[in-house]
Amino acid sequence: MDVEATEPNTEAWSDITPDAARRLVIAAVEAFAERGYHATTTRDIAGRAGMSPAALYIHYKTKEQLLYQISSVGHQRSLALLRQAAESGGTPADRLGTAVRSFVRWHAEYHTTGRVVQYELGALGPEHHTEIVELRRRSEAVMRSIIEDGVRSGDFDVLDVSGTTLAVLSLCIDVARWFNPAGRRTPDEIGELYADLVLRMVRPV
Amino acid sequence: MDVEATEPNTEAWSDITPDAARRLVIAAVEAFAERGYHATTTRDIAGRAGMSPAALYIHYKTKEQLLYQISSVGHQRSLALLRQAAESGGTPADRLGTAVRSFVRWHAEYHTTGRVVQYELGALGPEHHTEIVELRRRSEAVMRSIIEDGVRSGDFDVLDVSGTTLAVLSLCIDVARWFNPAGRRTPDEIGELYADLVLRMVRPV
Known part of the structure; x- marks a missing residue:
């Protein structure tokens, strides 16, 4: 998919806490937009958010939960x-x-x-x-x-x-x-x- | 993605010859719609069309050519x-x-x-x-x-x-x-x- 630019700001996600969960959501949006949901792994998402897969797992048990x-x-x-x-x-x-x-x-x-x-x-x-x-x-x-x-x-x-x-x-x-x-x-x-x-x-x- | 039904007919692809190439295109549309382009392999597409990856390669050198x-x-x-x-x-x-x-x-x-x-x-x-x-x-x-x-x-x-x-x-x-x-x-x-x-x-x- 054609992603010209990431979202101008993260206002849409401001209600998501803690910070780490919000960073994961933003990373997931970018990854899903670029490669599609099925081609994205939780490892990809954690990597984009600068976190380990284990740290992701604390906030979201599955990729579907992020979606x-x-x-x-x-x-x-x-x-x-x-x-x-x-x-x-x-x-x-x-x-x-x-x-x-x-x-x-x-x-x-x-x-x-x-x-x-x-x-x-x-x-x-x-x-x-x-x-x-x-x-x-x-x-x-x-x-x-x-x-x-x-x-x-x-x-x-x-x-x-x-x-x-x-x-x-x-x-x-x-x-x-x-x-x-x-x-x-x-x-x-x-x-x-x-x-x-x-x-x-x-x-x- | 939500694919309620495959296309009602294959009229859209009637100009594509030979038959095998047309079958591959139809299989690719279905696979891309279900899983997204990046999560689909040429092996998936060949399988859906009832063909071997080698047979696919005769008609389309890459997945991108099918798209x-x-x-x-x-x-x-x-x-x-x-x-x-x-x-x-x-x-x-x-x-x-x-x-x-x-x-x-x-x-x-x-x-x-x-x-x-x-x-x-x-x-x-x-x-x-x-x-x-x-x-x-x-x-x-x-x-x-x-x-x-x-x-x-x-x-x-x-x-x-x-x-x-x-x-x-x-x-x-x-x-x-x-x-x-x-x-x-x-x-x-x-x-x-x-x-x-x-x-x-x-x-x-």
Whole structure:
């Protein structure tokens, strides 16, 4: 996979303690993004974090636990951003614009994490997979509720609410695939552009 | 990675001859989708195709050549579909709708191939990478030309033509990530929904 640059900062992982566990998560994101989950060993990850395999084992018993931790933090953060937008007040258009802007910005800034989270979903164990799918359902429900609010108030005209919700989330998530920090658009600029495009998708004729 | 089902048929690879080379390509797509490029060996691929590593070597000298063949066929097919839509006549809206419908349908039907092509772009050798990037630039240019036609004729109202082109392609490509053949929408239905959403993105107020 094409990893142009590592994440600009480690804000996404600031809640993970102790320090050693956080360093391991950051190393795992980089390793999974570069070589894929299945081609990465816990030894590779420990090495990148400047630790021994035994030291890794203190914090994570398996490689899957690391992937689950990454996926869980990423999905919880996404859900929190969408909830914040849904509760931000203003018209449905204001809230939809805010949701798209912050969701896009996150997927641009944390594009390496976003790729790992999206591409390696199938490598999670069954219980972890179920838990992550539930977080995704909740994010979808929050986005859908904003669109439904706009349809109810007459601000939006949408033929297929669940299909449009899916498309809006998909459009935002795919930013993680193509975003290039050396490219000509900043995360904020893409967020603005996408908020406009999504509001066009739902506006009445 | 989550591979719900193998491709419904092998139409995408019908131009690859002889038979043995085609079988190897199909086996490689499945193996790369399941385990990632870096975790797959040419021995795995030969085994899946019911062939010996020596027999594989007659057709493909390296694993990267297989990835290149997959990526090349996929990108050429995408470009051909978009060109066909651009030359299909009718209004710019007709052509944009046709482009989105056929591009979406391809990414839904060949979602396993689509994932491999998109996720493993960074694993191509430098020359092959340059060639594939050029094919992507051409696809982008064809989609942009349809949107520009509509802006010129006054049928479309678009603030940022290149940004909108990028968003439209991204929306269609990401279908390969989330499409599930057991899900409730068919490739045709998603194509219809997306054509409507994209035409909404570009319509004048």
